[in-house]
Amino acid sequence: MSSPRARRALDEIPVYRPGKAATSEDHKLSSNENPYAPLPGVMERAAVELGRINRYPDAGMTALYGALSARLGLSPDHFAAGTGSVAVLFALLNAHLEAGDEIVYAWRSFEAYPIAADLTGATTVRVPLRPDATHxxxxxxxAVTDRTRVVIVCTPNNPTGPVVSAADLERFLDAVPDDVLVVVDEAYVEFVRDPAAADGLAALASRGNVVVLRTFSKAYGLAGLRVGYAIARPDVARSIRKATPPFAVTDLSQAAAVASLDAQDALDERVEAIVQERVAMVAALRGQGWQVPDTEANFVWLPLGDDVMDFAAAVDPVSVRPFAGEGVRISIGAPEVNALLVERAAAWRALH
Known part of the structure; x- marks a missing residue:
């Protein structure tokens, strides 16, 4: 018996694989989650929306765009939100790519890029990272040709951690034609401490072909509510909104995001605590002899090659994110879990 067939493009597209479940959520260092509870005021404002979930959300995301506008000094028509920055990326690529076009991005980088790109029918051009895990x-x-329509620059790069410098991004933008959309993915921007790092908003201020992606999933700790957004020139933001399903972001999620923006002092304290844990973990791992790339995100990268799966099994009950044949990404969690990971890493290294 024959059955309906999905698009042939899906034959070559891998299924996105979430981080490995841990014995305890506290031991889950595989998904780049924030180990802290929601910021002050978030639960209270979100709870109000629970009483009206029989109503459709505000499709115009008025309060969210208003809060982002006030925070970033841009008019609301510069924003396009969706269910996480990854969903915004899917909409953006659907709006700007079709069969015959090309998209360029570094590899290894965020594993959702090839899925989002291939679904459009465009041709993917992957450019290897340098040996130090940088773009x-x-x-x-x-690699940009007259068929290239989109380039993605992930900074800090997921899963390896390094940033692109402002000077390097500026030179790159000078080299790329104005009709090529340059997506600066800044999902981890709040954790950046390198003063030389690129600033997507600064690039956007002087370039019409830049789009910045940001999220409330990482630093803000709203991974379960799925809120991300693009910042772009109004015509580009409009194209993304057109390609986004109506009512994508719930009022509950919008309220939580706005409340999170209002808790800046608490956010700064939590992010700084994670940064300090990151610094300590990098120092400890390098002290054991690991080659750890510089990282400005809330994770570290160990280039393990063929030993990836063995290492991932050895650090149990801590779960990490293995990329078979390449490396392991380790999120920064609570201090005691980070310490356990470092201890297990030392034990593994002593045997190898």
């Missing part, structure tokens, strides 16, 4: 922007610029 090779010269090679990426050289």
């Amino acid at each position: 090779d922007l010269d090679a990426m610029a050289a």
Whole structure:
């Protein structure tokens, strides 16, 4: 008996694999989650929306765009929100790519990029990272052709951690044609402490072809509510909103995001605590002899090659994110869990 067939493009597209479940949520260092509870005021404002979930959400996301506008000094028509920055990326690529076009991005980078790109029917051009796990922007610029419509720059890069410098991004933007959309994915921007790091908003201020992606899932600790957004010139933001399903972000999620923006002092304290844990973990791992790339995110990367799966099993009950044949990404969690990971990493290294 025959059955309906899905698009052939799906034959080559991998299923997105979430981080491995841990014995305890506290031991889950595989999904780049924030180990802290929601910020002050978030639960209270979100709870109000529970009483009206029989109503459709505000499709115009008025309060959310208003809060982002006030925070970033841009008019509301510069924003396009969705269920996490990954969903915004899917909408953006659907709005700007079709069969025959090309998209360029570094690899290894965020594993949702090839899924989102391939669904459009466009041709993916992957440019290898440098040996130090940074973007090779010269090679990426050289990979741009007259068929290229979109380039993605992930900074800090997921899963390896390094940032793109402001100077390097500026040179890259000078080399890329104005009709190529450059997506600066800043999902981890709040954790960046390098003063030389690129600033997507600064690039957007002087370029019409830049789009910045940000999220409430990481630093703000709203991963379960799925709120991300693009910042772009109004015509580009409008194209993303057109490609986004109506009522995508619930009023509960919007309220939580706005409340999170209002809790800046508490956010700063929590992010700084995670940054300090990151610094300590990098120092400890390097002290054991690991080659850990510089990281400005809430995770570290261990390039383990063929030992990836063995290491991931050895650090149990801590769960980490293995990329078979390449490396392991380790999120920054609570201090005691980070300490346990470092202890297990030392034990594994002593045997190898």
